[in-house]
Amino acid sequence: MRAVVRDRYGPVDVLRVAAVEQPEPGPGEAVVRVAAASLNTADLDHLLGRPRVARVATGLVRPTNRRVGLDVAGTVERVGPDVTSLRAGDRVWADLFDSGHGALADRVCVPASALSPLPEHISFEHAATAPHSGSLALQGLRAAGPVRPGERVLVNGAGGCVGPFAVQIAKARGAEVTAVDHGDKLAFLRELGADEVIDHRHEDITRSGRRFDVVLDIADTRSVVAVRRCLAPGGRYVLIARRMGSFAEKALLGPVVGALTGTRIGTFAWHPNRRADLAELAGLLASGAVRPRIDRRYSLDDAVEALRRLASGEASGKVLVVP
Template sequence: MKAIVCTKYGSPDVLELKEVEKPAPKDNEVLVKVHAASLNAADVETLRGVFWVRIGGPLKPMYKILGSDIAGRVAAVGRNVKQFQPSDEVFGDLSVCGFGAFAEYVSVPENALRLKPDSMTFEEAATYPQAAILALQGLRDKGQIEPGQKVLINGAGGGVGTFAVQIVKYFGAEVTGVDSTRKLDMLCSIGTDQVIDYTQEDFTKSGQRYDLILDVVAYRSIFDYKRALSPKGIYVFVGGSTAAIFQALFLGPLISMTGSRKMGIVMWKPNKKEDLVFLKKLFEAGKVVPVIDRCYPLSEVPEALRYLEEGHAQGKVVITM
């Protein structure tokens, strides 16, 4: 089978399209013929070898085939598999079981997969496992979103952000989206109430206060975000710079303990069945639908990652087989 292989950390230039051995499923595994995969910021971080990635592989990636979000069809099952059978259409997040989405086939534990809704295309299904779940858990579980609140999404035009905007609207809150100039029209088209062009305005200095901030691209001081919160507001970190991660991890709990504002990181639970069922219902009702910017063939994964890394993607970037 063909796969995008990564043998060292670096830029997308280190990736190679190679012919590799097709995996065989173990007793508790499912062999999936991949129809679509989607990119996440974590794919770039893994490729670049940021510090938390190097904990598992200090000198080179622990896994040679990257990519976590897949949608495809079951090709074979191990003898102990109970949930699936050949020809089932499935999707899931492989980030906790060895990655491998950037390939024609991947063999994964059955508990990493869910049946794909018939109403979704493979491309649409591949966008959900990480980005939509992060948005939902960040807003509902960590952010405790309520109707009528003022919610700000920083990085609203990306994969997690476009899901988050629609989820906020579903819960009956008012949403402000922050992103670059070229993404503002798209954000308005998916229901954003107010948009802020970060190249023209710093929302942490505007004087506006928000009940909930979901931050997908954190890079400011955590105290800047605290200033933009209402007295009982909640700040939820989803992604951003290394410095921002450390501040959210160590300063966030201290700020939360010493005042009425709450600040912390979403402790994301991948492949949670109840969340995927909930999102499926929202999709079928037309309330939360994926925004897909571009689709690339498997051979162009390096180009797709470059595009994602540049920060220009409006919504999700998808790999098709």
Template sequence: MKAIVCTKFGSPDVLQFKEVEKPTPKDNEVLVKVHAASVNASDVEIMRGRYQPPFSRKPRYEILGSDIAGRIETVGSNIEQFQPGDDIFGDLFGCGWGAFAEYVCVPEKVLTLKPASMTFEDAATLPQAAIVALQGLRKKRQIQPGQKVLINGAGGGMGTFAVQIAKLFGAEVTGVDSAEKLDMLRSIGADHVIDYTQEDFSKSGQRYDLILDVAGHHSIRDYKRALNPKGILAVVGGSKGTLLQAVFLGPLISIFGSKKMGILAWKPNKKEDLAFLIELLEAGKIVPVIDRRYPLSEVAEALRYLEDGHAQGKLVITVERNNKT
């Protein structure tokens, strides 16, 4: 089968599109024919060797890609939930990766049946980005109607889901990203937008009930200043400095004050969350923002486009032709 293989850390130039052996499922796995995958910032981070164990020289798994949607071809001997021909989707983060390939073996517990009404492409956008967005908006307690939510990095994969879901919860939403993405953010419901290259939200004097930050570059003091009393900070991603402060100082501040601050530790493939997201998508209440589609052979181009900060919403890899449904 064809796959995108990453045998060392580096730029997208290290990725090779080549023939590899088609995998065989273990007893607790299914073999999935991948119809669509989507690209996440976490693929870039692994390719670049960020957040990897010290002294590691190459990714633990040679085929990256965590979001898949596809059709089950064969099942292992212990599989009870699925059968060949089932259309599924899921997040392979932490369980082998491998979505940037024609086939991948996957433990059944990470998969969810794809409704017939949902395209493979739309399904591939959901598993990581939409789940993280939803869990971030529910950190500590679900955001309430009328509350003020700020989403930093709102124009990317997670952010575009977060804006739409926060609006559904009745929040007044501020989306922060670069200038070229602000019209798109307004079009998906953001009440206010901020170009982060021109204005620092933490110094504007505005206060928020929830800050969801997928591209954190602020100090914990900045966030504290920008939160209302009882406000919540959920840091999803960003610079090492911000992540470290959110991990170590956030909980300390939370103990001694009314503001709850920390990092979001998301739970991939949580069934209730996926069921909720499927319901929203089927009802047309959220719509994945898909900027571009690439064939499997062009995963490197997709990661370059994402890394250069151009992507508005999600980038989808169309692995199987005619994969619209």
């Protein structure tokens, strides 16, 4: 079978599509025939081995795990001898962040406990877009406290992998949503339902005089002092951190600034692949409240080009790999 593999840390060029042995499920494992996989910014971080502190777990000099790919949707093909929760033919989906990665392949062998049932009325392609980015959006908005109808929500960095889910989930909860990204993404963000779109290259939202009840910061480009300027009294700011320095600033200084200004500023502890989050996402997908946007589809043989497309920052919606 085929799989995308790498032998060292580095950019997309370190990847190749290789012939590998067919996986055999051991105790507690299942083999999934991959119907679709989607790409995330976290896949690029995984390639580069960043943040560097993560290499303590992934390999200090070279990656101990050669496989790539987080989001998977497909059909169970075989199960280990002691697995009773799944059987061949079951439709499943998962975020493999803490289960060995490897979604970019014809088949992937993972712990059976990592797989959640996928309802029949959700397509494999739509399902594959959601586990990682959709869960991050859900948990980020949840960390900000319940988003109430009529609240003003700002999504900073709305045009990437996580932002489109955040915009649609906030709209589904009745919020008035402002989405910030660069100009090439603005029409796409309007299509998602954003009430207002801002091009960060021409306007600094933190100096615009606008105030928001909830700020979900995916771009991770502003200091605590800057984000405080765009919070309404009682407003809540949550960072989806990509840099260790920014995480430390928001986690340590955010609560202090928030206490002094009557706001709440911080980040949150992300938990990948929660079954309850996937069930909530399934409901949002089934109802049409969240409609996945697919930028492009690539074959498995062209998966390296798919990751190059993601790395370019030009994608509007999720990039899919369909074996």
